[in-house]
Amino acid sequence: DGGITQSPKYLFRKEGQNVTLSCEQNLNHDAMYWYRQDPGQGLRLIYYSQIVNDFQKGDIAEGYSVSREKKESFPLTVTSAQKNPTAFYLCASSMTSGGRDTQYFGPGTRLTVL
Amino acid sequence: KQEVTQIPAALSVPEGENLVLNCSFTDSAIYNLQWFRQDPGKGLTSLLLIQSSQREQTSGRLNASLDKSSGRSTLYIAASQSGDSATYLCAVGDYTGGFKTIFGAGTRLFVKA
Numbered sequence: 001d002g003g004i005t006q007s008p009k010y011l012f013r014k015e016g017q018n019v020t021l022s023c024e025q026n027l028n029h030d031a032m033y034w035y036r037q038d039p040g041q042g043l044r045l046i047y048y049s050q051i052v053n054d055f056q057k058g059d060i061a062e063g064y065s066v067s068r069e070k071k072e073s074f075p076l077t078v079t080s081a082q083k084n085p086t087a088f089y090l091c092a093s094s095m096t097s098g099g100r101d102t103q104y105f106g107p108g109t110r111l112t113v114l
Numbered sequence: 115k116q117e118v119t120q121i122p123a124a125l126s127v128p129e130g131e132n133l134v135l136n137c138s139f140t141d142s143a144i145y146n147l148q149w150f151r152q153d154p155g156k157g158l159t160s161l162l163l164i165q166s167s168q169r170e171q172t173s174g175r176l177n178a179s180l181d182k183s184s185g186r187s188t189l190y191i192a193a194s195q196s197g198d199s200a201t202y203l204c205a206v207g208d209y210t211g212g213f214k215t216i217f218g219a220g221t222r223l224f225v226k227a
Contacts, residue, residue: 004190035217040123040219043158043205045214097213100207102160102163105158106158108155
């Protein structure tokens with residue numbers, strides 16, 4: 001089955017820790033995205049990548065980092081510099097960049113800071 | 115700066131009723147508009163994608179319309195079912211500052227059996 005997988009489904013982090021969220025796709029899509037979703041708000045773009053070894057900051061990149069070493073993978077690291085990391089994190093991909101095509105979403109990772 | 119608004123935030127209807135969800139956006143210079151469905155604790159599923167040159171798209175019981183000049187889109191759901199209960203999000207493809215997708219906060223729909 002083609003699709004996007006995210007792991008883990010739930011993640012708990014202590015104050016001061018860095019954590020990495022996994023996102024893998026087998027759709028052969030060039031573009032990948034990370035969004036953050038908070039209750040009552042729309043999705044906000046953290047980072048996006050249009051091609052391997054290239055990525056750009058979104059609207060709320062502070063305290064996050066990404067890498068795109070393989071076409072299939074786009075991991076997100078939430079660093080200790082992110083002041084309010086508790087949220088639902090969604091990864092997406094699309095055939096081309098910039099949202100001109102339908103974006104396909106993974107099931108999400110819920111991160112809670114203890 | 116593009117803003118996408120969805121009103122109401124929540125809606126409750128009896129099963130079998132036809133209903134309309136609303137989406138408005140502030141800048142008409144969009145290249146597409148998408149409607150997504152999100153079940154609790156899950157990712158988003160694309161329902162319909164309307165390109166800027168189109169006026170509407172249909173899929174089964176769903177019909178989405180787009181009026182760029184007024185900055186509005188509607189999602190019409192015919193003969194609602196309890197399985198339609200979910201949050202519906204509207205998102206516009208925006209040219210400002212490079213191609214980007216801007217999401218509304220969603221309308222949470224409850225269909226009562």
